[in-house]
Amino acid sequence: MRLFTVIAVCATVLGVPQAATASDARPCYDRGAPVTYEESRIETPALPGGVRVPYELVESGGFTPYVEKLERDLCRAPSVSAARRLLQREGARLWETAVARAQGRVHMGTIERYDDRPLYWSRLMGTRDVRQWSPRFALSGAERSALLRTYEYASRGITSTTYGRGVKRVLVSGFDPYQLNGEIRRSNPSGASALQLDGLMYREGRTRIRVQSVVLPVTWSGFDAGIVEDAFGPHLTPGSRERADLIMTISQGLRGVMNIEQWAGAWRGGSPDNNNEGEAELIPPAPRWPQPSPTPEFIETTLPYRAMIDAGTGPWPTALNPRICEWPAGTRPAGPVECRDDGPSPGGQAQSGGGGNYLSNESMYRSNRLRLELGATDVPGGHLHISALVYPADPLVIIDDAFSADRAATIEQTVALVEAAGTAAAQR
Structure with a gap:
């Protein structure tokens, strides 16, 4: 078709x-x-x-x-x-x-x-x-x-994330399409999920839960300018009437699995972004927002991952990904890289979180670095990597039935996982 x-x-x-x-x-x-x-x-x-x-x-x-x-x-x-x-x-x-x-x-x-x-x-x-x-x-x-x-x-929805009174507040982010040099037809199911989630209202018993969403750019420069912090910060600030009850960054990950990332790392790998730019370095501080000193090497998720896994969504399995990669203390960036599933070692220096060291990892790191610095330790936060898409084999076809069905199924599962997380947060 x-x-x-x-x-x-x-x-x-x-x-x-x-x-x-x-x-x-x-x-x-x-x-x-x-x-x-x-x-x-x-x-x-x-x-x-x-x-x-x-x-x-x-x-x-x-x-x-x-x-x-x-x-x-x-x-x-x-x-x-x-x-x-x-x-x-x-x-x-x-x-x-x-x-x-x-x-x-x-x-x-x-x-x-x-x-x-x-x-x-x-x-x-x-x-x-x-x-x-x-x-x-x-x-x-x-x-x-x-x-x-x-x-x-x-x-991008950043100026319209208002909730009103009497609701539990969930704030999520998705991403633009990326890697377009090799495939100009690319979609991003996380950005598409954000469009489905924006303004979503549902109930858990007598509790009303409302979701708002934004879509982030796939550019290092946009992150350096503070777009992540500007999106999440107003909802993490002490005393804010719009303070979130849960935050979640979402991006496209591996094919066929929905991974809740246990760890985000402080290192950006510098792979080319949508502007074909990139430089390997520590994630810089954000303008206009307070920053911890020293910056943490790794930040652990506080999302209700067990409730998300137990929700039994499909078609893809949902799992907690504990993987991190690090340099031994004092050896970044020239030392040997060790990857492990049992958490960071004492003094280990971040090379990548479970989701790598691209902008997905950085969206989790920046939003939760700010969450911790603003004292919002009661607000669950973390990252969800959702299944990657497969494009029509004929390069002249922009969309076909199989692609549409695959993307819709992934988006609907993403919505269900966000709802499960919001429900768990509302029950705390």
Whole structure:
């Protein structure tokens, strides 16, 4: 089954493009201006006989009118403050629309609702446009960076994680697609799960449990700028009315297993991210948030993993992964690496947590390093690695029935595991 047909858009959600006027004809984008390596993938050429995958996914998801409207409206912005309001509003609208579409509350496009890729590529087209925008007024580099941050945070759900009163609060994160150089069709089931989980409300007896979610970038620079801490910190701060009762970072892991990682390590391996950047080093401190000194080598999960395992979800087995790798005391990074399943040794220096030393491990480490430093030791926290996806063998097929069924099953199991964790937290 190929889903390459032109879309029918839900106009009440995204808005219908209007006819161009004379004022719209003025060019306001410098398409020769630099973009990030990640944004350059938007123009990935089609394979012979195929389509340009990023544009096809935006269109088949029903988001082409959104992309065009943001591009047009940004040209009309008369000031930095007006642009900031526009990008906050449109970023939030993109996130809210993607969530509503994923949860089946609106129907748009032709690609199935579990697909996270239309949101990813639509957001990336927006950041590219902000980066190449040539407004009629002076715009400093710092102002442009602030506008990019405004749009990123709103379109990733970070500015909308509010719960209200009378509920137990669960906050989870997923990730963007990654490793796109080798496979431009990539989805990320953790990001797709975040779209299903955002705003989820369920009950355990008389207790109402509400889940909110965010989607994190697969970039070292985004983590260095503090996006993980900015997402979780407001819900870990003492005295906050929005304080979480459980936090969980989620990412794609190995095929065919759902691993609850017992340990996160303080070392980043530096494998290339979505911007093709990476450097092996200790995980840096985050701006704007308190940091422990010295930084812990390993942080252990406090998720209710037994309740998650005993929930009996499927199709994949769920397990606690105790694996860590370390250097002997004082030998990092040149010493021999020892991997073990019985926890860190005295003085051992982190080389990897159970989930490795990429951004998955770092999302657990950063969120829980902050949780501990803010004194939120009563809030369970940790990381869940979910089953990896397998793509259609025909490289010209963006999605087929087998891929859709596999992804949906993985997402539904992820939702069930989050619910099990939230229920256990509510019973404490």
